[in-house]
C-alpha cells in the first residue's frame with residue numbers, strides 16, 4: 001500500500017467529534033479511501049469558521065486532509081449531505097447514532113472498508129424517509145456483521161449442519177447462528193424462534209435496503225429478529241454500546 005500524499009482528498013462521514021482547547025475540534029472521520037481517521041479541525045468552533053457545519057456528526061463530506069505530527073489536519077471540507085431530516089426527530093437521531101457507533105467500534109483505525117462506507121451513507125439517506133426504521137436497522141446490522149467477517153449462519157445448524165426451518169429452531173448469538181431442535185436441546189441460552197422469525201431472518205440477507213426501509217414485521221417476529229441481530233452485534237462488538245441504551249429510550253413502544 002502506498003502511503004498517502006502529504007495533502008490528500010477524501011470522502012468522509014463524521015462519526016463523532018469533541019472539542020479541543022478554545023476553538024478547535026477533533027473529528028473522527030470514516031473515510032471511503034483510508035477507513036477511520038482522527039483529524040483536527042482548527043478553529044472549527046469559531047463563529048465564522050467554514051469548518052463548523054462540516055464537523056457535526058453524520059455529515060457527509062468531500063474533504064482534504066493533510067498529514068500532521070500526531071493527527072491529520074482537516075484543511076478543507078465541503079458538505080455533500082447533512083441528512084437534515086435525521087436531525088428533526090430523536091428516534092432517527094437514535095438510529096443514526098447507533099449506526100455510527102457500530103462502524104466506529106467495529107473498525108480498526110485506517111482499516112479500509114469502502115463497502116461499509118457505501119452501506120452507511122446509503123442507510124443514513126434511507127433513514128431520513130423511513131417511517132418505522134426497525135427493519136432497516138436489522139438489514140444494516142446484517143450487512144455490517146458480514147463486512148466485519150461475523151456473518152451469522154442462517155441456512156443450517158452451526159453444530160451439525162442440519163437444515164433449519166419450522167418449529168424448535170434456536171438462534172444463538174454466542175454460537176454464531178441457528179441451532180436445529182436436536183442440538184438446541186443440549187445448549188443453554190439462545191432465542192427460541194417462531195417459524196415466521198426463522199423465515200424473516202433467512203430473508204434478511206436478500207432484502208434490499210430500500211425495501212427494508214418501507215417494510216415492517218409483525219411485532220412478535222420483529223422482537224425476535226431484533227434480539228437475534230442486536231445480540232450478534234453485542235457478541236462481536238461488545239455488550240455495552242452507548243447508543244443502544246439511548247435508542248431504547250427514544251424508540252416508540
Ligand SMILES: [Zn+2]
Pocket residue numbers: 157158159160161162179180181182183184
Ligand atoms: Zn444441529
